[in-house]
Amino acid sequence: MAGPAGHHSAVLASLLANQLVESGYTVEDIFRGTVFDAAILTEKAPWYPLAETVSLFERAAQLTNNENIGLQIGREQDIRRVGLICYVGLAAPTVGGFLANFARYSRVASPVLEIDTSRLLDHGVINWEYAISPSLKRRQYVEFSAASFLNTVRQFTDGPVSPCLVQFQHHRRNQVEEIEEFFGCKVEFGAATNGFKFAANDLDLPLTSADEQLLTVLQGYGDQALAELAREDQGLVIEVERAIAEQLGAGPVTMETVASKLGMSPRTLSRKLSAEGTSFFQLLENLRKSLSKSYLRDSNLVLAEIAFLLGYSGLGSFNDAFKRWTGHSPGRFRTV
Incomplete structure (x- = not known):
């Protein structure tokens, strides 16, 4: 049965961890930097946040260089x-x-x-x-x-x-x-x-x-x-991030358009995000930063296409923002 909000059945994380152990990796190396420990290797019905399971899989790719x-x-x-x-x-x-x-x-x-x-x-x-x-x-x-x-x-x-x-x-x-x-x-x-x-x-x-x-x-x-099962509340921050992601590349992403999609006024959205310790513009900036790095590392999209997908009006705006985030141009980041 379901656990706390945002959790899911983590049996796939257990399967992965056991495979890594059988391949000769140590428990310490497998779980370093994660919320998991050796207990998940034998748990019959583990429940953890999906984000933690996802991160464990990325950790496995780094650990094995595969x-x-x-x-x-x-x-x-x-x-x-x-x-x-x-x-x-x-x-x-x-x-x-x-x-x-x-x-x-x-x-x-x-x-x-x-x-x-x-x-x-x-x-x-x-x-x-x-x-x-x-x-x-x-x-x-x-x-x-x-x-x-x-x-x-x-x-x-x-x-x-x-x-x-x-x-x-x-x-x-x-x-x-x-x-x-x-x-x-x-x-x-x-x-x-x-x-x-x-x-x-x-x-x-x-x-x-x-x-x-x-x-x-x-x-x-x-x-x-x-x-x-009652509908689990995934949290306002994730809802806002997902609403932003859906609108990127389709036109200007504003607090007004996102608030409307979530069924609240911009003022209410701003107040609720402030109570979460963040703001709409901080979430937009962080999401663009994260997605831009993923596009540059994992895709063959040209820089102009990436700028468009991130909702920038032109390549220059994207270049300026990326340099502010990383100290490098997007082209330089892609080659290092």
């Missing part, structure tokens, strides 16, 4: 340890049923995971994102989750299945071939949302784990769990 560690470990895992949401999916008769049930009951394991299946039936598309700060680097976690999810589907499908397209919100410019080889299709980076697109005949493939009676029982448990 940009594809998320994919490489994820493609060998299945996600049955996640619990109810996986088993209620696997009890469905088809791949499409698995996807629909997994999405429906996802909040039982992770209130911060947002899955959209509105285009699943007609177009074979399932999209997802996370209710965490857009500035938080999450590449390894997302690729691990997507790989282990697809590996699970393949393991219990009566026939080969690969998506037609995979989309990731994060950018990547290196070692893409290994990723596309596993997914068996084109992988698009820098997309509006994370997602899989499946062919209609793949959605109709039967699952070897299908069990009609078990499905009825598990759906009952899932519906009861959902009824007991």
Whole structure:
């Protein structure tokens, strides 16, 4: 059952940590600078903030000096340890049923995971994102989750299945071939949302784990769990950061436009952010700074495109801001 607000089932963090231990890394090295310790290696149902799990995956990439560690470990895992949401999916008769049930009951394991299946039936598309700060680097976690999810589907499908397209919100410019080889299709980076697109005949493939009676029982448990879960408050700062991120590149981002999206007046938003020890302009600045570094390191976007995506009126404004943040020009930062 769910833990405090912003927490989620951290079994994937446990899987990663155990893999690193088996590879010869010490507990001290694995968990240095994180909230985790050796206890998570044996916890059956760990609950931690998603942001901490995401950070552990990035730590693993640094520790191993392996940009594809998320994919490489994820493609060998299945996600049955996640619990109810996986088993209620696997009890469905088809791949499409698995996807629909997994999405429906996802909040039982992770209130911060947002899955959209509105285009699943007609177009074979399932999209997802996370209710965490857009500035938080999450590449390894997302690729691990997507790989282990697809590996699970393949393991219990009566026939080969690969998506037609995979989309990731994060950018990547290196070692893409290994990723596309596993997914068996084109992988698009820098997309509006994370997602899989499946062919209609793949959605109709039967699952070897299908069990009609078990499905009825598990759906009952899932519906009861959902009824007991109140919508978790992710915190105003994250809401504002996400609202800013959605508007960057689409025109001027102002406190007025963000406040309107959140259903409050600019004065109320300013007062609430002040109580959180920050301000709208500080959040905007910090988000631009974080995203700019990610774009420069992980994408092949030209500087003018990055300036546009960050909501700057021109390249000069972006250059000036980046020099103020880092002491270097964007071009210099990209080459060091």
